[in-house]
Amino acid sequence: MSQKDSSSFDIGEARIWLAWLLPAMSGAALSVIFTLYLAPSKYFAADLLAALFLIICLGIFGFRRSGIMIGCKHLAPLLAMLLYVAVLALANGTEDGAQAYIKELMFGFIPFLLLYVVFRNQAPKQIPVLLLAVFLIPGIVHLAFMYLDIFVAAQKGNIPFSSPFKQGLLEYIKNAPRVGRRYLSWALLHLLCAGWLMTLPPKHVTTKYLAWGVIGLSILSLALLDARAAYVSVAIGGMFLTLAIGPSRAWLRLKPFRPTGSGRVLLACFFIIVIGVGYSAGKSRWVAMSYSFEAAAHDVFDSDVKLSQRPFVDESFWSAPIKDINTCYREGHFRCKVDQSAYLRMAWVLTGMQSLLNHPFGIGYSDDYMGRLWGVAGELDKFQRGDSFLIQHVVSFGVFSLLFYALLIWGVLHSIRRAVQTGYASIALVTVCGIILVCTGRGLVDVFSEGLWRYFMALLGMYYGLLHSTVRPRANDLR
Numbered sequence: 001m002s003q004k005d006s007s008s009f010d011i012g013e014a015r016i017w018l019a020w021l022l023p024a025m026s027g028a029a030l031s032v033i034f035t036l037y038l039a040p041s042k043y044f045a046a047d048l049l050a051a052l053f054l055i056i057c058l059g060i061f062g063f064r065r066s067g068i069m070i071g072c073k074h075l076a077p078l079l080a081m082l083l084y085v086a087v088l089a090l091a092n093g094t095e096d097g098a099q100a101y102i103k104e105l106m107f108g109f110i111p112f113l114l115l116y117v118v119f120r121n122q123a124p125k126q127i128p129v130l131l132l133a134v135f136l137i138p139g140i141v142h143l144a145f146m147y148l149d150i151f152v153a154a155q156k157g158n159i160p161f162s163s164p165f166k167q168g169l170l171e172y173i174k175n176a177p178r179v180g181r182r183y184l185s186w187a188l189l190h191l192l193c194a195g196w197l198m199t200l201p202p203k204h205v206t207t208k209y210l211a212w213g214v215i216g217l218s219i220l221s222l223a224l225l226d227a228r229a230a231y232v233s234v235a236i237g238g239m240f241l242t243l244a245i246g247p248s249r250a251w252l253r254l255k256p257f258r259p260t261g262s263g264r265v266l267l268a269c270f271f272i273i274v275i276g277v278g279y280s281a282g283k284s285r286w287v288a289m290s291y292s293f294e295a296a297a298h299d300v301f302d303s304d305v306k307l308s309q310r311p312f313v314d315e316s317f318w319s320a321p322i323k324d325i326n327t328c329y330r331e332g333h334f335r336c337k338v339d340q341s342a343y344l345r346m347a348w349v350l351t352g353m354q355s356l357l358n359h360p361f362g363i364g365y366s367d368d369y370m371g372r373l374w375g376v377a378g379e380l381d382k383f384q385r386g387d388s389f390l391i392q393h394v395v396s397f398g399v400f401s402l403l404f405y406a407l408l409i410w411g412v413l414h415s416i417r418r419a420v421q422t423g424y425a426s427i428a429l430v431t432v433c434g435i436i437l438v439c440t441g442r443g444l445v446d447v448f449s450e451g452l453w454r455y456f457m458a459l460l461g462m463y464y465g466l467l468h469s470t471v472r473p474r475a476n477d478l479r
Helices: 003-037 043-061 068-073 076-092 095-107 109-120 124-155 180-198 205-225 228-245 247-257 262-281 283-301 315-319 325-330 340-358 369-374 389-397 399-421 427-445 451-467
Strands: none
Touching (some): 003 043, 003 109, 043 451, 068 109, 068 451, 076 389, 095 109, 109 124, 124 451, 180 228, 180 427, 205 262, 228 399, 262 283, 340 369, 369 389, 399 451
């Protein structure tokens, strides 16, 4: 054998071995990446790992075979968004803010392309195992840390289980987890999807019981966190998915999972417990929610107070110490009568949507975009930014940002509808689509900070990779 032939053989043999190891490598690497993206301040390490693994995958499959150019077509709305951001920055003189935004958006392309390449080129029989690992392992890791943090906080006496005020018995538990409720609630929804995938046939009966245990623990943990943004996002995502695949088809698909007989009683008892836990974990917030929304609407539209001194602008109003907390609650002072989170979120949404009238093309992105909108930019005792992905983009980029992101999500909705109608949609594809739509709903009420944007982009890459792969649906999968 010539030296040239030997070299060719070695390269070919190496590629065969790498392709054989790819499922194990993929499961381990992607699980770590998702775990890190769901932990604040760890996303940079995940970016490095994702970039390295993307290079390895491209080396194994080759650039053309990887299908990476096809995947890039789905990013066209985001590429248009990048161009618009750059043009708006030059027009408004907000180049520094635009650079930060463009950098953050571009970093999301790395996990998108990685997940697209991996799932598009994965062997069909490996898809269910890989998908389950990607959902299950990060969820279990974050769930374990959640209860460890709660146990440690309780041991140290940092979680009081009684209060003379209007708080519920479990209301202080949600502050214990180290990653915060926003990241943890995403991880629990991630785990909920893993439990759902574990219930699907063909599965051993023990595995199904374990799956329902995972689902139940995820739901109870979400209730314990009082993660109202997660509840709203699940409702919005479920509505979008149902409309996309068709209500009748969705109802028929869920028919095998509907309990009968004593199962209905157990399910009803479980949800009574969930509602009880959720109410106890956020009693003061649930009681104050209606009043908080009404107060926010009044302060935005009907208040005579100077804008800079209104509660939704004045951060010092909320940070000032309360001298007598008992009197505050007993006499119903505003600070103790209102739910701060609900009040601020509603007020920011209303003022943000108002800005479309005066600034339909946006004011340009910066870290103090709300402060600039209110005319209090740079004042340390004033709020400088909101807590909603939607309002962040409405204020900064106006109607065009709504158009570009709507096109991105429309691509998902349109493709899943066509896949279901043509019989190509598998349960795995619909599940990934569902959690993408839940993330979309989350963006209406919450912010995509740090690694959460990369997480969302990774899900999009996974979805389109499955859609373009050679995987075919099982018999009666969604028929």
